[in-house]
Amino acid sequence: xxxxxxxxxxxxxxxxxxxxxxxxxxxxxxxxxxxxxxxxxxxxxxxxxxxxxxxxxxxxxxxxxxxxxxxxxxxxxxxxxxxxxxxxxxxxxxxxxxxxxxxxxxxxxxxxxxxxxxxxxxxxxxxxxxxxxxxxxxxxxxxxxxxxxxxxxxxxxxxxxxxxxxxxxxxxxxxxxxxxxxxxxxxxxxxxxxxxxxxxxxxxxxxxxxxxxxxxxxxxxxxxxxxxxxxxxxxxxxxxxxxxxxxxxxxxxxxxxxxxxxxxxxxxxxxxxxxxxxxxxxxxxxxxxxxxxxxxxxxxxxxxxxxxxxxxxxxxxxxxxxxxxxxxxxxxxxxxxxxxxxxxxxxxxxxxxxxxxxxxxxxxxxxxxxxxxxxxxxxxxxxxxxxxxxxxxxxxxxxxxxxxxxxxxxxxxxxxxxxxxxxxxxxxxxxxxxxxxxxxxxxxxxxxxxxxxxxxxxxxxxxxxxxxxxxxxxxxxxxxxxxxxxxxxxxxxxxxxxxxxxxxxxxxxxxxxxxxxxxxxxxxxxxxxxxxxxxxxxxxxxxxxxxxxxxxxxxxxxxxxxxxxxxxxxxx
Amino acid sequence: xxxxxxxxxxxxxxxxxxxxxxxxxxxxxxxxxxxxxxxxxxxxxxxxxxxxxxxxxxxxxxxxxxxxxxxxxxxxxxxxx
Numbered sequence: 001x002x003x004x005x006x007x008x009x010x011x012x013x014x015x016x017x018x019x020x021x022x023x024x025x026x027x028x029x030x031x032x033x034x035x036x037x038x039x040x041x042x043x044x045x046x047x048x049x050x051x052x053x054x055x056x057x058x059x060x061x062x063x064x065x066x067x068x069x070x071x072x073x074x075x076x077x078x079x080x081x082x083x084x085x086x087x088x089x090x091x092x093x094x095x096x097x098x099x100x101x102x103x104x105x106x107x108x109x110x111x112x113x114x115x116x117x118x119x120x121x122x123x124x125x126x127x128x129x130x131x132x133x134x135x136x137x138x139x140x141x142x143x144x145x146x147x148x149x150x151x152x153x154x155x156x157x158x159x160x161x162x163x164x165x166x167x168x169x170x171x172x173x174x175x176x177x178x179x180x181x182x183x184x185x186x187x188x189x190x191x192x193x194x195x196x197x198x199x200x201x202x203x204x205x206x207x208x209x210x211x212x213x214x215x216x217x218x219x220x221x222x223x224x225x226x227x228x229x230x231x232x233x234x235x236x237x238x239x240x241x242x243x244x245x246x247x248x249x250x251x252x253x254x255x256x257x258x259x260x261x262x263x264x265x266x267x268x269x270x271x272x273x274x275x276x277x278x279x280x281x282x283x284x285x286x287x288x289x290x291x292x293x294x295x296x297x298x299x300x301x302x303x304x305x306x307x308x309x310x311x312x313x314x315x316x317x318x319x320x321x322x323x324x325x326x327x328x329x330x331x332x333x334x335x336x337x338x339x340x341x342x343x344x345x346x347x348x349x350x351x352x353x354x355x356x357x358x359x360x361x362x363x364x365x366x367x368x369x370x371x372x373x374x375x376x377x378x379x380x381x382x383x384x385x386x387x388x389x390x391x392x393x394x395x396x397x398x399x400x401x402x403x404x405x406x407x408x409x410x411x412x413x414x415x416x417x418x419x420x421x422x423x424x425x426x427x428x429x430x431x432x433x434x435x436x437x438x439x440x441x442x443x444x445x446x447x448x449x450x451x452x453x454x455x456x457x458x459x460x461x462x463x464x465x466x467x468x469x470x471x472x473x474x475x476x477x478x479x480x481x482x483x484x485x486x487x488x489x490x491x492x493x494x495x496x497x498x499x500x501x502x503x504x505x506x507x508x509x510x511x512x513x514x515x516x517x518x519x520x521x522x523x524x525x526x527x528x529x530x531x532x533x534x535x536x537x538x539x540x541x542x543x544x545x546x547x548x549x550x551x552x553x554x555x556x557x558x559x560x561x562x563x564x565x566x567x568x569x570x571x572x
Numbered sequence: 573x574x575x576x577x578x579x580x581x582x583x584x585x586x587x588x589x590x591x592x593x594x595x596x597x598x599x600x601x602x603x604x605x606x607x608x609x610x611x612x613x614x615x616x617x618x619x620x621x622x623x624x625x626x627x628x629x630x631x632x633x634x635x636x637x638x639x640x641x642x643x644x645x646x647x648x649x650x651x652x653x
Contacts, residue, residue: 059601063594091629094601171605195630199623201616314632318620326634327621416634417621418598 001049003042003154004073006099007083008092009056010307010422012111014038015141015431016083017053020151036348037073044154052077058420060098064351074099079157080106081150086116086138087423089123089182093174096132100160106134107157109150113138121182128181133161142428195424198311208315211308215299219292226291235271235287243269243278259459275501281455284500285371285448289339290440292370296338297439304331304435305427310419317417323403324358324410325350326417335439336363338370340532342442344539354412358403360540361548364532365555366399368524375499376520379506383513390567391520398525398559402551450531454497467494481557482518483564485509495523497530514567522560526552573645575612575622575638583611584643591640599641602631610643 005020007013021040038053054073055066062068074080082099084092089110099106108128110116116123129136135156139146164173197203243261250257252264261269262276269276271283303309309331317327329350336343340363347359368376380387461467471478471489478489488506495502506519527533527549537545578584586608589596599605603626613623613630622638624631633641 059597061597061601063598063601088629090627091603094603169605171600171603171608196613199614199616199632201614201620204616310632314616314621314623317632317634318616318618321619321635327632414636416636417632418602418634418637419632420602421623421630421632 001047001079002077003049003051003079003081004077005051005053005081005083006070006074006095007056008058008085008095009420010425011056011083011085011088011092012141012428013056013083014053014434015428016081016109016111016139016147017051018428018431018434019141019144019147021051037069042151044151049079057095059095060102066349074102074104077104079154080104081109081154081157082106083109083111086110086113086123087119087121089121090174090178091420093177094170097162097164097170097173097177100132100134100162103159105157105159107150107154108132108134108136109146110136110138111141113146114140114143123182124180128177131162131177131180134158142426192423195311195421198308199314199421204311204315208312211303211312215296215303218299219295222298223292223295226295227288231287231291235283239282240269240271243276246278255463258463259456262459272500273504275459275498275504277452277455277459280500281452281459281498284374285451288374289371290443292374293338293443294436294440296370297335297436300334300338301432301435301439302427305425305432307422307424310421313417313419314421319400321414322400322407323362324407324412324414325355325403326415328417328419329355329359329415332359333363333367336367336369338439339443339447340364340367340369340528341447341535342439343367343369344532344535345442345446347539351415352412354410355415357410357540357544357548358406360536360544361406361551362399362403364527364536364548365402365525365552366395368395369528369532371499372524372528375495375503376524378503380516380520383516387513387517387520390517391524394517394521394559394563395524398555402555406551446535447529447531450534451529454530458494458497458501462494477557481561481564482522483568484511484515484519488515488519492519492522496527499523499529514564517567518560518564521563522556525559526556573643575610575624575633575641575643576615576635578612578643578645580612580614582645583609584645586610587642587644589641595637595640599633599637603627603629604631604633604641 005013005017017038017040020042037055040051042049042051052073054070057067057070059067060071062071080099082096084096096108110123125136125138135153137146137150137153139150164176198207247257247261247264247269250261258276260277262274262279265273269279271279274280310328313327313330316330320327320329332343332346332350335346343363344360347356347363350356350359376391377388380391458467467490470493472486474493475486475489478484478492479486487509491502491505494505502523511519536548540548586604586606588606589599604610608626611625613625615622619635621632621634624633
């Protein structure tokens with residue numbers, strides 16, 4: 001049996017899904033589309049059913065991709081669980097009546113029932129059941145109340161019998177139902193004042209900056225703690241003996257040893273400086289970068305589940321418009337700050353091809369991933385805050401300028417935001433964790449293998465002298481345009497595949513501050529890694545990828561040269 | 573007048589929606605439809621979105637969409653302007 005969970009966005013559908021299914025959940029693309037859905041299984045007393053979490057939608061008139069998918073999935077389902085927010089029944093019933101009209105067996109779930117009671121909503125459940133002709137169950141996905149009842153009543157699901165008066169619109173029918181079954185208090189949601197503040201023209205941006213500052217402070221502190229206290233320790237106690245053993249087996253030297261283990265520092269393996277595949281190659285992405293990606297996604301997923309992200313989208317909409325996007329496109333861009341790979345993947349939610357291309361390009365060029373940031377902080381951190389500030393400011397300018405230019409020259413319609421602002425809510429931790437898991441998995445499954453492959457390639461190239469050959473070919477560009485020493489070319493080229501090597505090579509060159517800044521910006525602007533390259537190819541196609549690469553190379557040369565000239569002019 | 577011309581905290585009634593069926597459908601599913609009472613919660617600078625409340629539910633409309641929703645305010649409201 002195929003059960004479909006449908007409902008408006010933000011009614012706790014995913015939380016309910018987490019309650020109903022076990023831990024094994026699969027996320028897939030709906031065939032022929034980029035819209036994702038989640039699938040799990042549900043154990044019933046006498047059978048096993050597949051349960052699908054469909055994209056949140058307000059209606060069945062397909063006006064965007066997510067709604068088209070919901071519509072198509074409905075055709076294939078056997079039973080529909082329609083989840084509605086009990087505190088906002090009037091808003092949800094529009095979809096419910098459309099579903100009833102579609103005629104599939106269904107059951108209505110009034111979620112957030114505890115809040116509805118708290119807010120003094122009164123609903124005559126039996127009357128509602130009778131009127132609609134389908135079973136009605138109340139739940140609280142946050143605490144799990146009502147879930148057993150929902151499971152036990154699934155078999156009662158049947159096609160609804162409600163038919164509105166002829167000649168009335170759907171909304172008039174919704175009003176008719178509401179009038180008969182409910183009296184809602186005309187009371188504002190307790191957090192509605194804060195909700196208004198967060199989209200206020202002046203307070204809104206202030207709150208946004210404050211929230212973002214808090215999030216990044218959390219990432220810096222907690223990420224660093226995870227790195228220093230947990231993963232660093234784990235590598236030293238668990239992994240060091242293993243690689244030391246391998247190194248001894250290989251006789252502590254030789255070409256293969258250089259590739260796999262790297263150079264021994266004072267006769268021992270140093271996870272930060274040996275540069276082998278199994279030493280630094282594994283250590284940097286897992287022990288240094290992953291903790292920051294993870295903590296960043298903790299912060300982002302909480303902001304999302306609390307309901308803050310749509311408000312951030314409102315505040316930032318007019319800026320995003322200049323870049324050919326709208327406010328909600330901030331979400332893929334922010335995911336890209338963790339790791340560009342899940343960021344580009346999240347760009348799928350954007351409606352038009354133009355938007356997806358712009359978002360993918362901006363994420364690649366101007367949104368630094370945690371690996372790039374760790375690298376640049378490693379390079380510039382010692383020289384004080386000025387250098388870092390210039391690097392980030394440059395990236396921000398690049399983001400605005402490149403976005404504005406693409407918006408002007410790419411054809412396509414201008415996207416506009418139209419979004420329901422849900423009340424602020426306490427997130428259900430399990431579904432937040434599930435989201436966190438999916439995003440972190442984006443890095444581990446889709447990025448890490450390529451990162452390791454990159455490490456392997458660089459190490460092999462390096463021992464064969466290929467990197468030096470490429471770098472001497474490009475060194476005129478690097479010395480004349482970027483004002484960097486010729487050897488830096490090798491570091492910049494290796495940086496495409498290995499950030500740690502780039503830092504390791506640049507650090508001892510004795511670059512001055514302005515050279516370090518130029519090198520950092522160049523390293524941040526071009527492809528973060530080979531994994532991003534692969535995912536862009538998958539998401540956008542090869543023609544778009546070529547165009548994007550062209551834009552990127554142009555921006556690298558222009559920004560690197562411009563910054564070099566500018567910094568020399570002000571003689572920093 | 574359109575939603576853009578409505579003052580913050582002012583209420584009005586939706587008279588018509590300009591634009592294709594797709595837009596009308598999207599707005600309709602969010603409860604923004606002809607004849608409904610609507611009040612403006614706020615707006616943003618630089619042609620940012622307009623936030624409205626219909627039946628106590630808040631919706632953010634991009635500037636361009638807001639400019640296509642025509643509203644009227646009742647006479648008593650006009651006098652207070």
